[in-house]
Amino acid sequence: MRVLLLAYGSRGDVEPMVGLALALRSAGAEVRFCAPPDFAELLADSGLPLVPLGRSLREMAREAVLGTGPAMTMQERAARVTADTYAAALPAAEGCDAVVATGLMPAAAAARAVADRLGVPYSFVAYFPSYLPSPDHPPLPWPGHPLPPEETDNRVLWERNEQVLDELFGGAVNAHRESVGLPPVEHVRPLVLTDRPLLAADAVLSPWRPTGELDVVQTGAFARPDARPLPAALEAFLTAGEAPVYVGFGSMPVRDAEAVARDAVAAVRAQGRRVLLSRGWAGLAAEEAADLHVVDEVNQQELFGRVAAVVHHGGAGTTTTAARAGVPQVLVPQLADQPYWARRVAELGIGVAHDGPVPSFDSLSAALAAALTPETAARAKELAATLRTDGAATAARLLLAGHRA
Structure with a gap:
């Protein structure tokens, strides 16, 4: 056939x-x-x-x-x-x-x-x-x-x-x-x-x-089954400290990407966490440091099981990959199906739906504080075991x- x-x-x-x-x-x-x-x-x-x-x-x-x-x-x-x-x-x-x-x-x-x-x-x-x-x-x-x-x-x-x-x-x-x-x-x-x-x-x-x-x-x-190894520099960053928070918007352009990246990095650091920033189609960028690493497209199926939380735009694929990895999520929905996925993640207790498409330091800090609780992490792991x-x-x-x- x-x-x-x-x-x-x-x-x-x-x-x-x-x-x-x-x-x-x-x-x-x-x-x-x-x-x-x-x-x-x-x-x-x-x-x-x-x-x-x-x-x-x-x-x-x-x-x-x-x-x-x-x-x-x-x-x-x-x-x-x-x-x-x-x-x-x-x-x-x-x-x-x-x-x-x-x-x-x-x-x-x-x-x-x-x-x-x-x-x-x-x-x-x-x-x-x-x-x-x-x-x-x-x-x-x-x-x-x-x-x-x-x-x-x-x-x-x-x-x-x-x-x-x-x-x-x-x-x-x-x-x-x-x-x-x-x-x-x-x-x-x-x-x-x-x-x-x-x-x-x-x-x-x-x-x-x-x-x-x-x-x-x-x-x-x-x-898509993904067996690609993580880049050596990313692997070194992951093993050098506690699990970081991943921030990325995939193939979704965003307005004022410079401000989004700046506020997201500051919000993650305010939680005492390291930052893993994905450039994506938004072109997110920040100066690398001991607590911050910037990546391009990588194997998310391998990566998401090794981060503390995933901040993303709420696409179906990213939401499902993070859910299967059993990691808490913060969804910042931009358009189309993304508000739906944000609502579902919040309803299931496996993460937080950000209010609106434009994140700020304050709004992301509040969302991350809720997503990084032990209760949310436990619920995310519990639900992951039920997904086909x-x-x-x-x-x-x-x-x-x-x-x-």
Whole structure:
């Protein structure tokens, strides 16, 4: 069996699909992989040639956060992403028996168009429940379309969400479908999500309650097995003293990164802890010292079990990796699913949700003081033992058995 995997998004969107790719390959499938060009090295490390989609996502993210990019409406961006993704994915999908997608909705809609054009099954992967319609939770707000604070009925909010998605993406998606000989659709959301999406999230950390509206298949979170050793300088820092606090925002640009780094370092030191600062896409930086070490991308699966706490942006992958390591967390959510993960970590008692996306010395100091208590550390260790690690293998078995959306 030959499968095309398509992930259009940040590292948090791409790396779990690498885990799925490796599980599929271990089960005997041939895998082709489409993702933004930023992740060529990640794919190469796993022996997966990359079919690049569009331009650098890192540059696009910086432009969006810092307001430096070309003036384009959401509809114009959707049209470009849909067309570029389809153009790259269609030849890659030739001869494939299935298409599996995740990430930005216009890109996933293009993946669906590729599957429809070739007449092969299409599946969508979600990494958190609140991306999927349910009366149990509200939808994510979209830029320029905040959720009305006076509305508390989640069913009404999801109806509005469908209208917003059609307004933002429907024109671009249908214009493209018609241009390649496919019929238009009434609504974009069910086209992309399908009636039977895969939910790649741990059922303890992120449960889904069946509602009868979608036949969601919760597989457990996907993880890319990472056996890389830690860099020698990092290893030396870790063994030179007590466990440090890790601070990093992954592939998430932040405004005023210099101030964020300065306040974060000061807040960690105020707790009497050493600091491990990850540059990431935010470009966090500080002068190295006996109690401070700066790292680039490293094996978090190995690292997180050796730190006192993890301060991060709240992406699904980082949250799950820290939870599996049994380490307390402080989440400083920026956008999208990150407030959801911050809320879950706080509800489970394994960490603290920072109030808002802009940390200060005072706010981080208070959050760290709460996260570094023995009670939080004990709860984090206790919960870690209950989390599954076979999500990618479970999904691979389903797909190879003919999972149908």
